[in-house]
Amino acid sequence: MTPQPDPEAGAAVKAADRAHVFHSWSAQELIDPLAVAGAEGSYFWDYDGRRYLDFTSGLVYTNIGYQHPKVVAAIQEQAARMTTFAPAFAVEARSEAARLIAERTPGDLDKIFFTNGGADAVEHALRMARLHTGRPKVLSAYRSYHGGTQQAVNVTGDPRRWASDSATAGVVHFWAPFLYRSRFYAETEEQECARALEHLETTIAFEGPSTIAAIILETIPGTAGVMPPPPGYLAGVRALCDKYGIVLVLDEVMAGFGRTGTWFAADLYDVVPDLMTFAKGVNSGYVPLGGVAISAEIAATFATRAYPGGLTYSGHPLACAAAVATINVMEEEGLVGNAASLGASVVGPGLRELAERHPSVGEVRGTGMFWAVELVRDRETREPLVPYNASGEANAPMAAFAAAAKKAGLWPFVNMNRTHVVPPLNTGEAELKEGLAALDAALSVADEHVR
Numbered sequence: 001m002t003p004q005p006d007p008e009a010g011a012a013v014k015a016a017d018r019a020h021v022f023h024s025w026s027a028q029e030l031i032d033p034l035a036v037a038g039a040e041g042s043y044f045w046d047y048d049g050r051r052y053l054d055f056t057s058g059l060v061y062t063n064i065g066y067q068h069p070k071v072v073a074a075i076q077e078q079a080a081r082m083t084t085f086a087p088a089f090a091v092e093a094r095s096e097a098a099r100l101i102a103e104r105t106p107g108d109l110d111k112i113f114f115t116n117g118g119a120d121a122v123e124h125a126l127r128m129a130r131l132h133t134g135r136p137k138v139l140s141a142y143r144s145y146h147g148g149t150q151q152a153v154n155v156t157g158d159p160r161r162w163a164s165d166s167a168t169a170g171v172v173h174f175w176a177p178f179l180y181r182s183r184f185y186a187e188t189e190e191q192e193c194a195r196a197l198e199h200l201e202t203t204i205a206f207e208g209p210s211t212i213a214a215i216i217l218e219t220i221p222g223t224a225g226v227m228p229p230p231p232g233y234l235a236g237v238r239a240l241c242d243k244y245g246i247v248l249v250l251d252e253v254m255a256g257f258g259r260t261g262t263w264f265a266a267d268l269y270d271v272v273p274d275l276m277t278f279a280k281g282v283n284s285g286y287v288p289l290g291g292v293a294i295s296a297e298i299a300a301t302f303a304t305r306a307y308p309g310g311l312t313y314s315g316h317p318l319a320c321a322a323a324v325a326t327i328n329v330m331e332e333e334g335l336v337g338n339a340a341s342l343g344a345s346v347v348g349p350g351l352r353e354l355a356e357r358h359p360s361v362g363e364v365r366g367t368g369m370f371w372a373v374e375l376v377r378d379r380e381t382r383e384p385l386v387p388y389n390a391s392g393e394a395n396a397p398m399a400a401f402a403a404a405a406k407k408a409g410l411w412p413f414v415n416m417n418r419t420h421v422v423p424p425l426n427t428g429e430a431e432l433k434e435g436l437a438a439l440d441a442a443l444s445v446a447d448e449h450v451r
């Protein structure tokens with residue numbers, strides 16, 4: 001579709017937004033949201049007719065791109081047939097979505113509790129773990145993101161937690177592996193894995209194993225910087241959970257549904273959690289949906305004892321119809337394999353080639369369509385290009401980087417001193433190369449801030 005410029009309509013959308021929409025995670029008067037006129041595939045456009053290649057997949061959720069005709073048609077058909085029905089009933093779209101998800105989740109994660117998104121999936125997974133074990137505490141990693149509701153933000157290890165949570169009873173943070181910023185403690189992945197597992201077991205010992213209900217981890221931490229764990233780490237965490245009777249919750253809200261080039265990131269590490277949270281890619285975010293995949297053992301806890309929790313829109317038929325259509329499209333179009341092969345042949349090599357030419361690139365990490373580029377002032381000291389959690393003038397180098405990418409036609413994902421490369425899984429080779437060329441131009445601007 002060719003974008004038709006209509007600046008007047010755009011100005012009206014923007015004016016109403018500025019007057020009445022209260023935006024997430026933002027100082028309301030310091031932001032300037034783009035008015036979006038339309039979107040298709042891996043592109044969207046504004047009311048001035050400017051088109052952007054989306055290397056963000058929205059908030060890392062449009063895994064099949066925008067406006068996929070088969071998913072749009074499935075939503076329309078479901079709306080015509082049965083727009084909504086309460087969760088206590090068996091509804092075809094809901095049971096079919098649960099079946100398709102359970103068939104793809106690892107191990108015996110065969111029961112699906114549906115939520116409206118990722119944060120409430122985390123809330124419910126932690127509640128299930130506490131009820132299952134009868135224990136109060138949850139261990140979670142620094143450098144993590146688990147959502148914006150109360151318990152989810154409390155387990156989040158990210159400065160976004162600071163605003164609403166100073167110290168939370170029952171939540172203990174630990175230091176998961178991240179070799180790039182652990183180098184004074186470890187030089188190799190093996191050493192970092194050993195450091196992190198020893199630290200975790202010590203934390204468990206000092207907190208008291210019999211007080212710990214769950215360890216929650218993003219299988220590959222996403223928002224905090226796409227940090228694939230070293231080989232053996234997740235298997236080691238699984239072993240610690242088994243040793244101490246702790247529930248392992250893997251949060252696959254961002255990494256799941258093909259993002260990593262496998263259905264779930266857990267498949268890369270051959271680890272089966274007790275509970276797995278998902279959202280985003282399950283239906284490409286066309287209608288809000290999330291959930292918890294539950295092991296046979298935890299499901300059995302609630303076989304004759306009621307699970308004391310639920311949501312009005314749990315398993316909403318429109319969202320579930322979108323999930324069924326999305327999963328079918330992913331199978332028909334081979335999108336999981338596409339993410340794996342283009343990630344390995346185009347995105348990874350392309351980013352590494354940029355790293356060789358641009359002194360502002362400290363490290364490139366990732367897999368599939370899930371990558372981060374760490375921008376630094378100094379490759380030797382690894383000083384970030386902007387200070388941690390910078391805003392205003394202190395954040396100017398990253399703002400200049402983002403502006404240069406947009407000027408080159410790319411909408412980049414920018415978080416602190418990083419840009420994440422997380423396009424839809426069906427972005428083609430030519431489009432990926434177009435995006436890499438725009439990143440090349442933007443990195444030249446970042447290079448101006450290198451010492």
Ligand code: PLP
Pocket residue numbers: 059116117118119120122145146147148218222223251252253254255279280290
């Ligand atoms: N967990 C992870 C790993 C996420 O990346 C996110 C969102 O980015 C969430 C949970 C929260 O999901 P939602 O924003 O749908 O509530």
